[in-house]
Amino acid sequence: VSPELAWNDLVTTAVLGTDRRSVEVAALPGSVGSAAGRLTGDPAETLLGAAALMLARDRAAAMPRRAVAAPDALPAEELRAMGPAAEAAFTDALQEPMHDLLLEALALAARAGLAAPRRCLPRLLERAVASKELRPLILAVLGVRGRWLAAQNPNWTTLVAEASAADHEGQAGHQGTGEPHAVPSAEDWAALSGPRRLATLRAIGSAPDAGLEALLERALDDPRADVRDRARTLLARLPESAYVGRMTARADLLVHVRRRLLRTEVSLADVDRLDQFAGRDGIDDQHANPPSRAARARIERWAVRALEITPLRHWDERLGGPEAALGATRAEDRDVLARGWLRAASTQENQSWLLALARIAPIRELAIVSGSVRRPWPGELTSVILTRVTSEVHRAAQAPDAQRKLVVVPLNALIDSLASNASATPGPASSRLTEALLGLANAATPASPAGNAAAGGGPLPSDLERALRTAHDHLSQRVRLNREIS
Amino acid sequence: VDRWSAEQVLALAPDASSAAAGRKQAAPSFWSGLGARDEPAALWGLCQGSGKAPYQVVVDLTGPAFRCSCPSRKFPCKHAVGLLLLWAGGAVIGEGSVAPFAADWLESRLERVEKSRAREAAAEEGTAGEQRGPRDPAAAARRASDRRAGVSSGLRDLENWLADQVRSGFAGLDRAGYGHFDRMAARMVDAQAPGVASALRSLPALLHSGDGWHGRLLAEFARLQLLAKAHGRLDALPPALAATVRSRVGYPVSREDVLATPAQRDSWAVVAVRDRANDRLVERRCWLVGERNGRVAVVLSFAPPGRPLESSLVPGTRVEADLHFYPAAVPTRAMLGERHAEAEPAGAVPGIDIGAAAGRFGDALAADPWTTSLPTVLTGVQLVPTAEAWLLRDRSGAAVRLLGADRNWLLLAIAGADAVTVCGDWRHDGFDVSGVVADGEVAAL
Numbered sequence: 001v002s003p004e005l006a007w008n009d010l011v012t013t014a015v016l017g018t019d020r021r022s023v024e025v026a027a028l029p030g031s032v033g034s035a036a037g038r039l040t041g042d043p044a045e046t047l048l049g050a051a052a053l054m055l056a057r058d059r060a061a062a063m064p065r066r067a068v069a070a071p072d073a074l075p076a077e078e079l080r081a082m083g084p085a086a087e088a089a090f091t092d093a094l095q096e097p098m099h100d101l102l103l104e105a106l107a108l109a110a111r112a113g114l115a116a117p118r119r120c121l122p123r124l125l126e127r128a129v130a131s132k133e134l135r136p137l138i139l140a141v142l143g144v145r146g147r148w149l150a151a152q153n154p155n156w157t158t159l160v161a162e163a164s165a166a167d168h169e170g171q172a173g174h175q176g177t178g179e180p181h182a183v184p185s186a187e188d189w190a191a192l193s194g195p196r197r198l199a200t201l202r203a204i205g206s207a208p209d210a211g212l213e214a215l216l217e218r219a220l221d222d223p224r225a226d227v228r229d230r231a232r233t234l235l236a237r238l239p240e241s242a243y244v245g246r247m248t249a250r251a252d253l254l255v256h257v258r259r260r261l262l263r264t265e266v267s268l269a270d271v272d273r274l275d276q277f278a279g280r281d282g283i284d285d286q287h288a289n290p291p292s293r294a295a296r297a298r299i300e301r302w303a304v305r306a307l308e309i310t311p312l313r314h315w316d317e318r319l320g321g322p323e324a325a326l327g328a329t330r331a332e333d334r335d336v337l338a339r340g341w342l343r344a345a346s347t348q349e350n351q352s353w354l355l356a357l358a359r360i361a362p363i364r365e366l367a368i369v370s371g372s373v374r375r376p377w378p379g380e381l382t383s384v385i386l387t388r389v390t391s392e393v394h395r396a397a398q399a400p401d402a403q404r405k406l407v408v409v410p411l412n413a414l415i416d417s418l419a420s421n422a423s424a425t426p427g428p429a430s431s432r433l434t435e436a437l438l439g440l441a442n443a444a445t446p447a448s449p450a451g452n453a454a455a456g457g458g459p460l461p462s463d464l465e466r467a468l469r470t471a472h473d474h475l476s477q478r479v480r481l482n483r484e485i486s
Numbered sequence: 487v488d489r490w491s492a493e494q495v496l497a498l499a500p501d502a503s504s505a506a507a508g509r510k511q512a513a514p515s516f517w518s519g520l521g522a523r524d525e526p527a528a529l530w531g532l533c534q535g536s537g538k539a540p541y542q543v544v545v546d547l548t549g550p551a552f553r554c555s556c557p558s559r560k561f562p563c564k565h566a567v568g569l570l571l572l573w574a575g576g577a578v579i580g581e582g583s584v585a586p587f588a589a590d591w592l593e594s595r596l597e598r599v600e601k602s603r604a605r606e607a608a609a610e611e612g613t614a615g616e617q618r619g620p621r622d623p624a625a626a627a628r629r630a631s632d633r634r635a636g637v638s639s640g641l642r643d644l645e646n647w648l649a650d651q652v653r654s655g656f657a658g659l660d661r662a663g664y665g666h667f668d669r670m671a672a673r674m675v676d677a678q679a680p681g682v683a684s685a686l687r688s689l690p691a692l693l694h695s696g697d698g699w700h701g702r703l704l705a706e707f708a709r710l711q712l713l714a715k716a717h718g719r720l721d722a723l724p725p726a727l728a729a730t731v732r733s734r735v736g737y738p739v740s741r742e743d744v745l746a747t748p749a750q751r752d753s754w755a756v757v758a759v760r761d762r763a764n765d766r767l768v769e770r771r772c773w774l775v776g777e778r779n780g781r782v783a784v785v786l787s788f789a790p791p792g793r794p795l796e797s798s799l800v801p802g803t804r805v806e807a808d809l810h811f812y813p814a815a816v817p818t819r820a821m822l823g824e825r826h827a828e829a830e831p832a833g834a835v836p837g838i839d840i841g842a843a844a845g846r847f848g849d850a851l852a853a854d855p856w857t858t859s860l861p862t863v864l865t866g867v868q869l870v871p872t873a874e875a876w877l878l879r880d881r882s883g884a885a886v887r888l889l890g891a892d893r894n895w896l897l898l899a900i901a902g903a904d905a906v907t908v909c910g911d912w913r914h915d916g917f918d919v920s921g922v923v924a925d926g927e928v929a930a931l
Contacts, residue, residue, distance in 0.1 A: 011701045017655025044652040051708035059914040060851040068885035071903040095506040121899040
């Protein structure tokens with residue numbers, strides 16, 4: 001009798017009960033049988049004794065498996081390994097439930113050609129499955145080992161496929177840059193399906209050729225809203241296009257320029273309707289409902305939209321540069337016009353307008369736009385925005401609760417943009433900016449005497465303080481990441 | 487006192503997120519009113535948290551013991567960890583008079599320590615006097631024999647109960663409910679056999695462990711019956727085996743008795759640490775390997791949830807120290823005795839191959855038939871993930887199944903296809919990895 005069968009026989013008897021089934025323990029195989037034969041007591045006790053003997057014998061005699069083949073060695077790692085301090089900073093960023101620090105850690109590691117720490121790999125792969133936003137950056141730091149690991153887990157294998165597809169696409173795109181983009185003819189365009197038309201416009205990229213204008217103009221009448229939106233975005237980047245011309249004309253209608261004897265005065269004009277093509281050009285709220293007090297709000301929306309697309313060169317010519325333009329603007333209209341011009345300055349990447357507007361634009365608007373201004377920022381812009389943030393912190397500290405609440409969120413966003421910019425700015429300028437930001441955040445700590453002085457002597461209101469401390473918290477982690485991972 | 491290392495501080499943190507949170511709190515900008523005292527050593531400071539008033543944080547370094555005015559239920563909280571990290575990182579903390587918010591608590595700590603010292607001194611005097619007091623040997627012997635009699639009578643009931651189960655058969659036991667086992671477990675608690683009680687309490691889970699539970703239950707019943715029978719012949723057993731039986735039944739072993747065993751001095755490398763929360767206590771297991779004798783030991787420590795655990799044994803370090811093993815037929819559990827040097831990086835760790843480990847497990851079962859797991863360090867092993875099971879393979883091609891699937895991917899990420907050293911428990915059905923040494927670096931899993 002094999003030990004296995006003998007054990008199963010004991011189990012069967014135990015399941016049925018020794019009252020119903022008997023077992024001959026002395027007949028158990030080998031030394032267990034002779035030892036069990038000496039057990040005394042009733043059948044139940046004897047069975048338990050025999051089971052204990054078999055169990056100890058089987059477990060003690062178990063032999064390891066033999067002749068298992070060795071696994072194949074991994075190919076050499078292509079990425080460099082992180083040092084211990086970088087590993088610690090990276091691991092902490094991975095602990096954060098929010099994406100932004102991890103995004104930054106991943107971007108830094110990818111830029112420096114570093115592989116993620118080995119023990120982070122399983123969790124990174126989990127995050128890559130869960131988040132499309134993180135995925136491409138995570139794929140960049142997996143290294144040979146991470147991809148090898150992912151290939152063995154059914155939940156992760158698709159990630160590897162995606163990574164190699166992205167590589168492939170990247171190479172194909174690279175090869176294709178020399179050739180001009182194929183523009184479909186008018187007949188071809190009409191024959192394309194909606195999704196194909198959208199894909200065609202998306203493929204054009206951010207710098208369309210002037211030759212595309214006719215096609216884009218035609219796309220403004222497309223039945224699909226997303227195609228129309230994309231066409232407008234592309235047309236806005238063609239300063240000589242008819243579309244930009246129409247917008248410029250509307251801006252001239254909405255922005256009233258009055259030349260007095262000694263000075264020019266710029267104000268919002270009282271316009272109650274726009275031309276018939278305004279809706280086609282994307283100013284859609286012609287018939288927007290709110291009737292009474294909304295007239296002014298509607299004019300403001302029109303103006304911001306028209307200014308955003310009008311080339312800033314136009315105002316340089318009409319008003320003589322940003323400082324002159326802003327100086328001539330009537331106080332009550334300044335925020336609205338600044339908002340439109342600021343958006344234009346950001347998309348047109350016009351540094352002199354950006355700089356002038358950063359000094360006076362409403363803080364909320366600055367916060368929105370600052371996120372999309374290409375980094376690293378010129379040093380002058382950085383220092384202007386830092387000054388704005390500092391003075392807004394001080395002003396907010398004195399403001400009544402309701403007003404302050406409006407400022408805290410944009411202020412936070414602006415500090416965040418500054419912090420990202422600090423990471424993107426190379427060299428000593430970056431560390432100076434970081435220090436300035438830390439100083440500002442530290443000013444929120446009542447414990448520091450400098451902080452009290454900075455806040456004008458009194459303690460900061462708690463919401464502002466919290467916002468600044470959160471910013472500080474993030475920033476110190478960012479500084480640590482930037483210091484350690486490079 | 488010497489400043490602690492950051493690793494030492496982080497080992498105190500109750501979990502990884504607390505450690506990360508503590509690291510964040512270690513920025514000087516959060517702190518004010520920092521102060522320190524050398525004798526008895528203490529630290530304090532005010533930490534600005536999300537609330538309006540800063541938190542008052544005090545650490546008694548002699549304990550260590552912590553106090554913070556924050557509402558966190560973690561212990562130590564992130565503020566205490568942050569304060570310790572700040573100090574460990576070399577922040578300049580001026581010595582001066584104790585801050586008022588720290589003074590009362592530190593004073594009360596001091597009183598408590600003095601009181602317990604006084605109690606210990608009184609107890610020792612009582613022993614010296616030999617006439618009265620709690621250490622009356624005659625009374626102690628009487629209590630011991632009372633306990634033995636109580637356990638014996640309880641275990642006789644257990645033997646009868648076990649035999650009854652086998653007589654009437656296991657069929658239907660999976661529908662009997664927890665109460666069936668709980669009543670017997672309660673009887674074992676009354677009989678002062680807590681080891682047997684907890685073994686009984688783990689049985690209902692076994693009944694729902696899927697196909698083959700009958701066989702697993704028979705195995706557990708057989709082991710319990712063997713234990714009860716062995717206890718009946720306690721005086722006839724060799725002393726080491728008798729000690730094993732007593733400890734499995736749940737007789738207490740005093741610290742003094744363990745420390746009275748001969749010291750095993752070696753350079754002990756800490757290869758793994760694992761915390762496990764039970765209902766009332768958190769258990770921390772540290773696996774140690776002796777550099778010169780290759781012996782593997784487990785040091786256990788316990789604390790209520792949220793309280794700090796033993797933190798002087800840091801994974802990845804080694805320390806020249808005495809270990810005292812709990813008396814047993816196969817001594818594995820140990821207590822840390824005198825330290826002879828400061829901890830240093832662990833470096834290489836000695837281990838054995840899979841064939842030798844299997845042989846060692848057989849020897850352990852022969853000496854202690856209740857052996858379920860044996861702390862072991864395997865060296866030169868590679869991971870082989872196969873569809874059927876993950877294996878650990880040594881250079882000879884011998885292999886053992888890997889247990890603990892939840893940590894397998896982490897282990898594979900760290901080890902890759904390299905030959906590494908792993909530490910853990912050899913069990914009859916496979917190897918449970920708790921730590922790995924790859925590229926000379928120790929990682930606890």
